[in-house]
Structures are given as structure tokens and as C-alpha cells.
Amino acid sequence: MIPEFHRQIGIPRVAGIEYPFGRTVGQVNDVHGQRKVLLETISCLERAKKPGEVFHLPFTWPEEPKETKWHPPEISPILKFFQDEIRKTRQQEKKSGPGL
Amino acid sequence: MYLESMLEVLPVEINEKVVDGFRFMPPTLRAWLRKDIPETDYMGEIPWTPLKKPLSRTMFSLMTSAGINLKADPPFDMEREKREPFWGDPTHREIPRDTSQDQIDANHLHVDTSFIKDDINVILPITRFAEFEREGLIGSLAPTCYSFYGYQHDFTVLMEITMPKVAAKMHDEGVEAVVLTPA
Numbered sequence: 717m718i719p720e721f722h723r724q725i726g727i728p729r730v731a732g733i734e735y736p737f738g739r740t741v742g743q744v745n746d747v748h749g750q751r752k753v754l755l756e757t758i759s760c761l762e763r764a765k766k767p768g769e770v771f772h773l774p775f776t777w778p779e780e781p782k783e784t785k786w787h788p789p790e791i792s793p794i795l796k797f798f799q800d801e802i803r804k805t806r807q808q809e810k811k812s813g814p815g816l
Numbered sequence: 817m818y819l820e821s822m823l824e825v826l827p828v829e830i831n832e833k834v835v836d837g838f839r840f841m842p843p844t845l846r847a848w849l850r851k852d853i854p855e856t857d858y859m860g861e862i863p864w865t866p867l868k869k870p871l872s873r874t875m876f877s878l879m880t881s882a883g884i885n886l887k888a889d890p891p892f893d894m895e896r897e898k899r900e901p902f903w904g905d906p907t908h909r910e911i912p913r914d915t916s917q918d919q920i921d922a923n924h925l926h927v928d929t930s931f932i933k934d935d936i937n938v939i940l941p942i943t944r945f946a947e948f949e950r951e952g953l954i955g956s957l958a959p960t961c962y963s964f965y966g967y968q969h970d971f972t973v974l975m976e977i978t979m980p981k982v983a984a985k986m987h988d989e990g991v992e993a994v995v996l997t998p999a
Contacts, residue, residue, distance in 0.1 A: 717837060717997075717998045718837030718838065718849075718998075719835055719837050720837045720838070720850075720853050721837070721853065722857075722858060723853055723854045723855070723856065723857055723858055724852065724853050724854060724858070725858065726858035726860050726861075726862040727862070728862055728863055728864055728865070732835035732837065733835060734833070734835045734836060734837075734839050736840045737840060737926075737927045737999060738882065738924075738927035738928055738929065738931055738932065738938070738939065738999050739931050739938040739939065740880075740938070740939055740997045740998060740999070741937060741938050741939060741941050741944075741997060742937075742938060743938065744931050744934045744935040744938055745934075745935050747944070750937055750938070750941060750944050751944055751947070754941055754944050754945070754948070754995070755948075755953070757995060758871055758876075758948075758954070758993075758995065759871075761867050761871065761874075761993055762867060762870075762871060764867075766864070767862035767863065767864035768857065768858060768862045772832070772833050772834050772835045773833070773835065774832075774833045775833075776833075777840075781839055781840045781841075784840055785928055786840060786927055786928050787927075787928060788924065788925055788926060788927060788928055788929075789928070790925075792901075792925045792926045792967070793897055793898050793900075793901035793925060794901045794902065794967070794969070795845070796901070797901045797902075798848070801848070802844055802845060802847075802848040803844060805844075805847045805848045805851060806843060806844040806847040806848070808847075809843075809847040
């Protein structure tokens with residue numbers, strides 16, 4: 717998930733996790749791993765004292781991003797629509813460096 | 817002693833992780849999405865409902881944007897989105913807490929749904945929360961959990977029609993906290 721979106725819209729409580737899209741809670745049939753993630757997540761409800769707090773969960777996905785499957789079988793319609801613009805943005809970023 | 821004095825000086829724990837939400841995203845897509853995210857914290861008003869009870873007495877529901885439906889219900893509409901790339905299905909589906917794996921389907925044009933079809937708990941952890949209920953870690957899991965479809969270019973129908981229905985049902989069932997899991 718992308719906890720950075722909090723800066724765009726404001727979310728009461730965020731438990732950010734660095735897991736791939738589509739498997740926010742963990743790996744298939746990994747009962748122990750899913751439980752750890754969820755217990756840490758709901759503990760944020762007790763720890764959060766004011767609106768907008770972002771908690772960074774301390775878990776690491778076992779695969780490198782390039783080896784991790786999360787993409788749909790086909791490019792989504794909206795990304796296909798904006799394909800050229802997306803490429804241009806990346807080229808600009810390469811020239812100027814990432815903004816964040 | 818040296819480490820202790822360092823820890824007193826440092827504002828955060830040395831091993832504190834900072835989640836990079838773009839880690840799994842290809843650089844091209846990352847650059848495009850990041851350009852609209854401000855560098856500073858959100859300055860508007862953020863809704864806030866304090867937790868009223870300990871977790872062990874709180875009723876939870878779950879909601880995901882993963883496009884899950886019961887096979888007995890209509891799937892989220894992928895065909896219209898293929899024809900109209902700026903449209904995403906703004907409806908929702910109810911997923912009862914005792915739903916079994918073979919009763920669900922998942923459709924989403926922006927993520928691989930095969931993992932969800934193998935184990936719903938990777939995104940809508942109904943089995944795990946039922947365990948927490950049995951173990952007394954939470955008060956209970958509500959009778960109903962929910963899915964909607966995470967790609968929404970125009971939020972109007974989702975926010976003005978769909979979510980009020982979801983909120984009303986949560987209210988009727990006595991839900992006190994919701995874990996939202998984005999796909």
C-alpha cells in the first residue's frame with residue numbers, strides 16, 4: 717500500500733506496510749505472518765492519539781520487488797490511456813531527480 | 817553506556833522502518849503517481865473518532881478495495897472499465913464473515929487477484945479476525961464485511977451512494993472499528 721497518499725487526502729489512522737499490492741496482509745496461507753501483521757495493525761488503534769498519525773509497520777517482504785508478482789495480466793485501461801505521458805514523466809524525473 | 821547515550825539523543829529508534837509505499841512499483845509508474853503527492857503533511861481537517869473501548873471489547877468489521885464478490889452475486893464490472901478507462905465500478909459487495917474460500921471471486925484490472933482467489937485473508941482477513949474473536953483479542957467480528965473496487969476516477973457515486981449504505985449497515989450491526997485494506 718502507499719501510506720504517502722495520506723499527505724494528499726488526510727486519513728485518520730494509517731498503518732503503512734511495505735508489502736506488494738493485492739497482498740496487504742501477507743502471503744497466501746501464512747497464518748502466522750498474517751496474524752503478526754494484523755495484531756500490529758490493530759494495536760495502532762490504541763496507540764493513535766490524534767488524527768493523521770501514520771504508523772510504519774516493521775515487516776519486510778521476503779522477495780525483491782522485481783521478483784514479486786502483483787501486476788495484472790494486462791496493463792490497466794487507464795495506464796494504457798496515459799502510457800505516453802507516464803513515459804515522459806519518468807524521462808523528466810531521470811533528468812531532474814525524484815521530487816520526494 | 818555509549819549506545820544508551822546515543823539513543824537519548826536520537827529522535828527515533830535506530831531500527832525504525834520507514835515504509836516506502838512505492839517499493840514494488842516500476843520506476844516509470846512511480847514517477848507518474850508521485851508527482852501529485854505533496855511533500856508536506858495534509859493540512860485540512862481529518863475526521864476523528866476516538867477508540868471507546870479496549871480492543872478486547874470492540875466489534876470490528878473489515879473492508880477492502882480488492883474487488884471481491886460472492887460467486888452468488890454479480891462481479892464488479894470490468895467490461896465497462898475496459899471500454900471507458902476513466903470509469904470504475906462504484907458499487908460494493910457484502911462478504912459475510914463465515915464466507916468460505918470457494919464462495920468468493922475477485923476481479924480487479926490493476927492488481928493480480930490470483931492470490932486472493934487462493935486465500936482471501938491476504939487482503940480481507942475474515943479467518944484471522946474470527947480467530948482473534950475466539951481468543952478474546954478483539955470483542956467480535958461483525959456479521960458482515962465489505963469489498964468495493966479501488967479504481968475510482970470520480971468518487972461521487974462511491975461517496976454519496978455506496979459508502980452511506982455501507983456505513984448504515986455497519987452502524988446497524990454495532991461496528992465500532994473497521995480495518996481497511998487497500999489492494
